[in-house]
Amino acid sequence: MLTYIARRLLISIPTLIFISLVIFLLLNLAPNDPMAQVPLTVPPEVKQKMREALGLGQPLYVQFLKWLIQLFWIEPQVFIDYMFNTSFSEGKLRVISWQTRSPVMDIIVQRMPQTLWVVGMSYVVGILIAIPIGIYSAYKQYSVFDQVGTFVTMIGYSVPPFFTGVFVIVIFSVQLGWLPSIYDTTHTVVDWETFKIQLKQMVMPVMVLALQTTAMINRFMRATMLDNLNQDYVRTARAKGLSEWTVVMIHVLRNSMIPVITVIALNVPAIFGGAIITEQVFKVNGIGQQLIGAIYANDLPTVQTITFMFAVLIVLFNLLADIIYGILDPRIRYD
Amino acid sequence: MRIKSLFVGLAAALIATASFAGRGSDGNVSIIYWQAPSILNPYLSGGTKDIESSSMIIEPLARYNETGALVPFLAEEIPTVANGGVSADLKSITWKLKSGLKWSDGSAVTSADVKFTGEYCMDPDGGCAQLEKFDGVTDIATPDDRTIVVSFSASKPNPYGPFVGGQTPILQKKQFANCMGAKAPNCTAENFGPIGTGPFVVTEFKPNDVIQMKANDNYRDPSKPAFATVTFKGGGDATAAGRSVLETGEFDYAWNLQLAPEVIANMEKAGKGVAIAGFGPLVERLEMNMTDPSPSLDADTRSTRKAPHPFLTDINVRKALSMAIDRPLLVEIGYGKAGDVTCDLVPAPDLYAAKNTHCLKQDIAGANALLEKAGWKKGSDGIRAKDGVKLSILYQTSTNAVRQDFQALIKEWWQQIGVETELRNLNASVFFGGDPGSPDTYQKFYADVEMYANTFDGTDPQAYLSAYRCGNEPKPESQWQGANINRYCDPAYDALLDKLSATGDLKKRGEIGIQLNNMLTKDSYTIVPLVHRGRVSAHAKSLGGVVLNTWDSELWNVADWYRIK
Numbered sequence: 001m002l003t004y005i006a007r008r009l010l011i012s013i014p015t016l017i018f019i020s021l022v023i024f025l026l027l028n029l030a031p032n033d034p035m036a037q038v039p040l041t042v043p044p045e046v047k048q049k050m051r052e053a054l055g056l057g058q059p060l061y062v063q064f065l066k067w068l069i070q071l072f073w074i075e076p077q078v079f080i081d082y083m084f085n086t087s088f089s090e091g092k093l094r095v096i097s098w099q100t101r102s103p104v105m106d107i108i109v110q111r112m113p114q115t116l117w118v119v120g121m122s123y124v125v126g127i128l129i130a131i132p133i134g135i136y137s138a139y140k141q142y143s144v145f146d147q148v149g150t151f152v153t154m155i156g157y158s159v160p161p162f163f164t165g166v167f168v169i170v171i172f173s174v175q176l177g178w179l180p181s182i183y184d185t186t187h188t189v190v191d192w193e194t195f196k197i198q199l200k201q202m203v204m205p206v207m208v209l210a211l212q213t214t215a216m217i218n219r220f221m222r223a224t225m226l227d228n229l230n231q232d233y234v235r236t237a238r239a240k241g242l243s244e245w246t247v248v249m250i251h252v253l254r255n256s257m258i259p260v261i262t263v264i265a266l267n268v269p270a271i272f273g274g275a276i277i278t279e280q281v282f283k284v285n286g287i288g289q290q291l292i293g294a295i296y297a298n299d300l301p302t303v304q305t306i307t308f309m310f311a312v313l314i315v316l317f318n319l320l321a322d323i324i325y326g327i328l329d330p331r332i333r334y335d
Numbered sequence: 336m337r338i339k340s341l342f343v344g345l346a347a348a349l350i351a352t353a354s355f356a357g358r359g360s361d362g363n364v365s366i367i368y369w370q371a372p373s374i375l376n377p378y379l380s381g382g383t384k385d386i387e388s389s390s391m392i393i394e395p396l397a398r399y400n401e402t403g404a405l406v407p408f409l410a411e412e413i414p415t416v417a418n419g420g421v422s423a424d425l426k427s428i429t430w431k432l433k434s435g436l437k438w439s440d441g442s443a444v445t446s447a448d449v450k451f452t453g454e455y456c457m458d459p460d461g462g463c464a465q466l467e468k469f470d471g472v473t474d475i476a477t478p479d480d481r482t483i484v485v486s487f488s489a490s491k492p493n494p495y496g497p498f499v500g501g502q503t504p505i506l507q508k509k510q511f512a513n514c515m516g517a518k519a520p521n522c523t524a525e526n527f528g529p530i531g532t533g534p535f536v537v538t539e540f541k542p543n544d545v546i547q548m549k550a551n552d553n554y555r556d557p558s559k560p561a562f563a564t565v566t567f568k569g570g571g572d573a574t575a576a577g578r579s580v581l582e583t584g585e586f587d588y589a590w591n592l593q594l595a596p597e598v599i600a601n602m603e604k605a606g607k608g609v610a611i612a613g614f615g616p617l618v619e620r621l622e623m624n625m626t627d628p629s630p631s632l633d634a635d636t637r638s639t640r641k642a643p644h645p646f647l648t649d650i651n652v653r654k655a656l657s658m659a660i661d662r663p664l665l666v667e668i669g670y671g672k673a674g675d676v677t678c679d680l681v682p683a684p685d686l687y688a689a690k691n692t693h694c695l696k697q698d699i700a701g702a703n704a705l706l707e708k709a710g711w712k713k714g715s716d717g718i719r720a721k722d723g724v725k726l727s728i729l730y731q732t733s734t735n736a737v738r739q740d741f742q743a744l745i746k747e748w749w750q751q752i753g754v755e756t757e758l759r760n761l762n763a764s765v766f767f768g769g770d771p772g773s774p775d776t777y778q779k780f781y782a783d784v785e786m787y788a789n790t791f792d793g794t795d796p797q798a799y800l801s802a803y804r805c806g807n808e809p810k811p812e813s814q815w816q817g818a819n820i821n822r823y824c825d826p827a828y829d830a831l832l833d834k835l836s837a838t839g840d841l842k843k844r845g846e847i848g849i850q851l852n853n854m855l856t857k858d859s860y861t862i863v864p865l866v867h868r869g870r871v872s873a874h875a876k877s878l879g880g881v882v883l884n885t886w887d888s889e890l891w892n893v894a895d896w897y898r899i900k
Contacts, residue, residue, distance in 0.1 A: 033768025038381040044816035053462020099373040100542040101520040285544040
C-alpha cells in the first residue's frame with residue numbers, strides 16, 4: 001500500500017507541472033487585457049505603461065518560469081517563515097495579483113475561512129441529510145416517502161442556485177425580514193449572541209448549497225442500496241435470522257458505500273473551489289468569488305494560482321478515494 | 336448638471352439644522368458597491384470603485400462639487416488668473432494648503448507631501464494610472480511648507496489636472512517614500528491602508544470584499560464625520576445592492592444601480608430608501624467607421640486610413656442612419672430617469688453643451704428620401720445599393736442587456752430605410768481590452784458601426800475632444816492604441832483644437848468646444864450620440880447629507896453624512 005501511494009504521488013508531479021503549463025498557455029492564448037476595466041478616460045499610452053509595470057512585455061517562457069519559481073520556491077518559504085518566524089523569503093517577489101497588487105496567497109488564506117464555513121458546512125449538511133434519505137428510499141422503494149424524496153431531489157438537481165438563492169432571499173430577507181441577504185465576512189464569533197448572528201447569516205447560503213449536494217448524493221445512495229438489497233448475501237443474512245436493522249445498516253450499507261464515497265471524495269475539491277454562483281448571490285466573497293472576479297479582471301496570476309490549487313486538490317482526492325476503497329473493501333488491494 | 340431627486344434638496348436643507356452632534360455620534364454607516372474595491376491607491380488602479388472608496392481616506396487639493404464647480408479641499412482657495420494663483424501666461428499654478436492640516440497619524444501635511452505625490456505618479460517605472468493628469472508638468476516647487484507651484488511646459492488653459500478630483504489625491508511622503516517606481520506594486524500594506532487627511536481611516540481592508548473604517552481623529556473639522564465607523568462592502572450585482580438598500584434596509588448607500596427603470600421603481604415601493612440620479616458627461620453613442628473594415632483587406636490596411644469606407648464616407652448615409660433612430664424610445668426602454676436624449680458628444684457641463692435638437696425626432700421618411708436623392712436605390716431584396724455597393728452594416732457592441740435591446744431596435748429602424756444590419760456583441764473585457772492581438776477590440780473596429788459609452792474626468796473636455804485629432808487613430812504602427820476610434824481626420828478640426836489649447840478665457844473656450852462638438856456630430860455625423868446617461872444610486876431614508884456628484888467621487892462629501900433621527 002505504501003509503495004502504491006508513493007508511486008501515485010511521484011506520478012502526480014509531472015502531471016501537475018503539465019497541468020500548470022496548460023493552464024498558463026490557455027490563459028495567455030485567450031484574448032484578454034488586465035487594463036480592460038480601467039475607464040476609457042485613461043489614455044492608451046498610460047495603459048501601455050501600466051501593462052509594462054505588471055511585467056506583461058516579457059516573453060511567455062520568462063513569465064511562466066517566473067510564476068513557477070514564485071509558486072514552488074518562494075511561496076513555500078513564505079509559509080515556513082510564517083510557521084517558524086524565519087526570514088527566508090525576505091525581499092523575494094511573490095505571486096502578485098494584478099488587481100490588488102498584493103500576494104495572491106494572502107488573499108486565498110484570507111478567503112479560506114468563509115469558504116470552508118459556508119461551502120464546507122453545506123457539504124456536511126448535504127451528506128447528513130442525503131444518506132439516511134437514500135437508505136430509507138431504497139428500503140421502501142416506490143413508497144410515498146420515496147416518491148417525495150425523488151421529487152425533491154429532482155428539484156435540487158434541476159433548479160440552479162441563482163434561482164433558489166434569490167428565491168429564498170426574497171422570502172426570508174425581503175418579505176419576512178428574518179435573515180440578512182448579505183453575508184458579513186468581518187463578523188467574528190465570540191459569544192452566544194454573535195454565534196446566533198453567524199448562524200442566521202449562514203442558514204440561507206448553506207441550505208441553498210446543501211440542496212444540490214443532497215440531490216446528488218441521495219440519488220447515488222438510493223441506487224447502490226437498491227443494487228445490493230437484491231443480492232444473494234442479503235437473503236442469506238435474513239435467512240440466518242438477523243434483524244432487519246443489522247441486515248440493512250451493517251451488511252448492505254457497507255457494501256453500498258463504495259461508489260458513494262467516491263462521489264463524496266471527488267467532490268471535496270469543489271468545496272475549496274467555493275461555490276461561485278452561491279457566493280456571488282449571498283456576497284460570501286470566498287474563493288469562488290475571488291476566482292470569478294479575477295477572470296473578469298483578467299488577473300492572470302490569481303486565476304493561474306487558484307486553478308492550479310484546484311488541480312492539486314483533485315489529484316490528491318482522487319488518490320484518497322482510491323485508498324478509502326481499500327479500507328472499505330478488503331478485496332481491493334493495490335500491491 | 337441636474338439632480339432629479341427632490342430628496343437631495345430636502346437633505347441639503349437639513350444639513351444646516353442637523354449634525355452638530357459631533358464626531359462619531361451617529362454610529363455605523365454601511366455602503367455597498369457591487370464592484371468591490373481591489374486597492375486603496377488610485378494611482379495604481381484607475382478603476383472607479385478604487386478611486387471612490389479611497390476618496391473617503393485620501394483627499395486632493397480641490398474637488399468638483401455636484402454642479403461641476405471646483406471647491407477647495409486641502410487648498411485654501413481655488414487659484415485663478417483673477418486672484419493671481421494662475422500665472423498670466425497660464426504656465427504655472429500656485430496652490431496654498433489650509434493651515435494646521437494633519438495626517439491621520441497626527442503629523443503635519445506639508446507641501447513636500449504634494450510634491451512627492453507628483454513625483455510618485457510621474458516615475459517612469461511606476462505604471463501610474465493617472466499619468467495623464469500630470470501631462471506637461473515640468474516642475475513642482477515648494478517655496479514654503481504650505482505653498483506648491485506646479486509649472487507646465489506649455490500654457491495650460493485648464494491647469495486643474497494635478498491634485499484635483501478623486502483621481503489624484505495627496506499621499507503621505509513618509510508612508511510612500513519607499514514605494515517609488517518599480518517598487519510601487521509591492522507596497523501592499525501602504526496600498527491597502529494609505530494614511531490620509533479624509534474623514535475616515537482604514538482599520539481593515541479585505542481586497543475585493545470589504546473595508547472597515549473609523550472616524551479620523553485628526554480630521555480638520557472637529558465636529559465631523561458624524562459616523563464613528565464605516566462598513567464598505569463590495570461584490571455581487573447591482574440588483575442585490577439595490578435590494579439591500581431599497582428593500583431590506585441592510586445597507587445605507589448603494590452605488591451605480593445599472594438596472595432597468597421599472598426594477599428600481601418596484602424596489603422603491605418597499606419604502607426603505609430612495610433612488611437618486613445625477614448627470615455627468617457620459618454619452619452612449621454610435622461610432623461610424625470612416626475606414627474599410629472588410630476582412631478581405633490585409634492586416635496593415637484593414638480599418639486604417641489607407642482604405643476609406645465604401646459607403647460610410649458618404650455623409651448622407653451617416654445622416655440617414657441617425658435620422659432613423661427614435662432616441663426617446665431608447666431612453667424609455669433602457670434608462671428611464673437615468674437617461675436623457677442627446678445629439679451632442681459633450682452634453683455637459685452647460686458651458687460646453689451645444690444643446691442641439693436636430694436628432695430628437697425620428698424621421699424614417701426623411702431618411703429614405705435623403706438616401707434616394709443621394710443615389711442609393713432599393714434593390715429587389717429591399718436593400719439600398721449604389722454602383723454595386725450595398726448598404727450592409729456590421730454593428731458591434733459589448734455584451735449587456737440594454738445594449739442588445741438597442742441593437743435590435745436600431746436594426747429594425749435601419750431595415751425600414753433599406754439598410755441591412757448584422758449584429759454582433761462581444762464580452763466587455765475583450766471589447767474594451769486593448770489586446771492588439773485580438774480582432775475584437777473597439778480600437779481595432781473591425782465593424783462598420785459600434786456602440787459604447789464614454790465620458791471625461793472633471794469638467795474640461797479638451798483632452799476628450801483632442802482624441803479626434805488626425806493621426807491619433809488606432810493603427811498597426813501604434814499597436815492599435817489611440818483614441819480617435821472613427822479615424823476622423825479634418826485639418827479644420829485640428830486647427831480649432833490648437834486654438835482651444837491656447838485659449839484661457841472660459842467663455843471663448845465654451846464657444847470653441849461647442850464648435851468642435853458640432854463638427855463631430857451635427858455637421859458630419861461621424862459620431863451619432865444616442866443617450867445622455869446619468870447615474871442612479873440609492874440611499875436609505877435614514878441617511879442624510881447625501882449629495883450625488885457625478886463630476887467627482889460619489890462619496891466626496893461623506894464627512895457631511897449623518898443619521899436622520
